[in-house]
Amino acid sequence: MGTKELFSIAADHAVRFRDTADSRPHRPLRDYATAVEAFAAPLPEQSSPMVDVLDELVTTAEPGLHLMTGARFFGWVIGGSHPMGVAADFLTSAWGQNAGNHTASPSAAAAETVGARWLLQLLGLPAGCSVGFVTGATVANFTCLAAARGEVLLRSGWDVDANGLFGAPQITVLIGDDAHTTVFSALQFLGLGHDRVVRIPTDDLGCIVPVAFEQAVADVSGPCIAILQAGQINTGACDDFGNLIPIAKSKGAWVHVDGAFGLWAQASARRRHLTAGVEQADSWATDGHKWLQTPYDCGYAIVRDELAHRRAMTISASYLPFASEGERDPSHYVPELSRRARGFATWAMIRHLGRSGVEAVVDGACDAATGMALALAGEPGIAIGNDVLLNQVIVRFGADLPPEQADELTKRTIGALQREGALFAGAATWRGRQVMRLSVTNYQTNAAEAAKAVDAILRAYRAERRDARVTA
Numbered sequence: 001m002g003t004k005e006l007f008s009i010a011a012d013h014a015v016r017f018r019d020t021a022d023s024r025p026h027r028p029l030r031d032y033a034t035a036v037e038a039f040a041a042p043l044p045e046q047s048s049p050m051v052d053v054l055d056e057l058v059t060t061a062e063p064g065l066h067l068m069t070g071a072r073f074f075g076w077v078i079g080g081s082h083p084m085g086v087a088a089d090f091l092t093s094a095w096g097q098n099a100g101n102h103t104a105s106p107s108a109a110a111a112e113t114v115g116a117r118w119l120l121q122l123l124g125l126p127a128g129c130s131v132g133f134v135t136g137a138t139v140a141n142f143t144c145l146a147a148a149r150g151e152v153l154l155r156s157g158w159d160v161d162a163n164g165l166f167g168a169p170q171i172t173v174l175i176g177d178d179a180h181t182t183v184f185s186a187l188q189f190l191g192l193g194h195d196r197v198v199r200i201p202t203d204d205l206g207c208i209v210p211v212a213f214e215q216a217v218a219d220v221s222g223p224c225i226a227i228l229q230a231g232q233i234n235t236g237a238c239d240d241f242g243n244l245i246p247i248a249k250s251k252g253a254w255v256h257v258d259g260a261f262g263l264w265a266q267a268s269a270r271r272r273h274l275t276a277g278v279e280q281a282d283s284w285a286t287d288g289h290k291w292l293q294t295p296y297d298c299g300y301a302i303v304r305d306e307l308a309h310r311r312a313m314t315i316s317a318s319y320l321p322f323a324s325e326g327e328r329d330p331s332h333y334v335p336e337l338s339r340r341a342r343g344f345a346t347w348a349m350i351r352h353l354g355r356s357g358v359e360a361v362v363d364g365a366c367d368a369a370t371g372m373a374l375a376l377a378g379e380p381g382i383a384i385g386n387d388v389l390l391n392q393v394i395v396r397f398g399a400d401l402p403p404e405q406a407d408e409l410t411k412r413t414i415g416a417l418q419r420e421g422a423l424f425a426g427a428a429t430w431r432g433r434q435v436m437r438l439s440v441t442n443y444q445t446n447a448a449e450a451a452k453a454v455d456a457i458l459r460a461y462r463a464e465r466r467d468a469r470v471t472a
């Protein structure tokens with residue numbers, strides 16, 4: 001069995017999987033327990049031919065896959081794994097580069113150097129920022145907050161990288177009450193504690209209330225990290241950066257922005273106003289595998305102060321000299337040493353789409369979200385729970401009924417939709433109530449796909465509502 005045949009078979013399977021997407025349900029056919037059973041076998045004692053193993057992998061795995069690449073996949077916030085990024089990622093695996101440093105793989109490091117430059121331009125961030133290519137926004141938040149922790153303590157005369165947190169000056173962490181759960185995890189990983197924070201009240205859309213923020217900042221003395229958000233996970237709303245960042249900076253706070261998907265509003269002329277002023281922050285976490293459509297996994301930790309970034313992440317001790325001026329060692333900006341060459345897929349996606357293509361992906365998704373919200377709101381009993389400024393839509397079914405009945409009807413409608421499989425959307429709770437959330441982040445979701453999704457949602461809702469009345 002030659003490499004050529006094996007790789008060709010893998011490519012054929014990939015093509016078939018993607019080309020038949022429209023004819024398969026948007027949900028997995030197997031649950032986890034059944035999937036484990038399908039994979040389970042005693043530890044193989046003997047070798048098996050590679051082609052057989054590949055076939056077995058495909059037949060075993062596919063029934064338990066979610067159609068996350070589909071045009072009507074609105075669960076969580078998931079990008080489409082664009083074919084361009086996937087093809088670049090095939091090669092990344094085949095090339096087998098350990099992208100830890102620029103000597104080990106000059107091209108892997110160089111693709112990150114140029115990819116980083118392009119990203120900063122797309123996102124309207126200062127050209128001097130450093131960018132770590134990480135697994136996702138969770139690790140990007142961790143990385144940026146590590147840089148923040150080190151810098152605010154250093155300014156107070158404490159070297160946390162060398163001496164740890166025991167005995168360090170107290171850091172005040174300000175964070176919005178509707179921040180993403182992974183930011184609290186990042187604080188937990190950093191010894192800052194997920195509960196040892198000052199939670200700032202938020203408004204109906206989950207944005208920090210400016211007067212409350214101002215008050216909290218006024219109470220701060222000593223080192224401070226303020227965490228803002230571009231793209232609340234349920235509403236898509238962004239904090240008022242132009243107002244909040246200068247307030248935080250007046251007290252010398254490090255301002256970090258979790259912009260896993262929302263930061264990409266910066267790439268759209270029509271939506272850039274939503275994130276106005278965000279470039280004044282000190283660090284930003286965002287994802288490639290959401291709106292840039294790279295395959296999993298890919299996120300970016302962006303830090304204004306490169307030295308703070310490198311001090312926090314460099315693998316060699318902080319008292320050793322860094323790589324020479326102008327050279328990039330990817331591992332100096334991320335927690336890992338051995339690592340995937342994520343720069344190739346990023347470079348290929350931006351090279352392919354170009355600035356206008358990225359903008360079209362962002363606007364296409366937002367327009368589809370707005371269109372779906374408008375169409376659904378026209379149906380008696382359906383309420384949209386947020387102003388759809390970006391790509392997230394909160395849907396409540398039976399809004400004319402008592403709240404408990406609406407919760408029930410919402411759950412049942414989501415269940416029916418997931419069973420039918422014409423689209424996938426998940427349940428969430430928002431302000432104590434059951435809702436369905438549509439997250440539109442796929443490059444293929446256009447007006448036609450949105451219309452198909454609306455049809456399916458209305459069909460399911462009407463049927464559930466009718467059944468509910470019969471059983472009532």
Ligand SMILES: *Cc1c(COP(=O)(O)O)cnc(C)c1O
Nearest residue numbers: 077136137138180182258260287
């Ligand atoms: C998705 C998301 C994260 C976490 O990102 P991962 O890529 O899953 O690690 C953090 N914050 C927000 C707002 C998100 O949408």
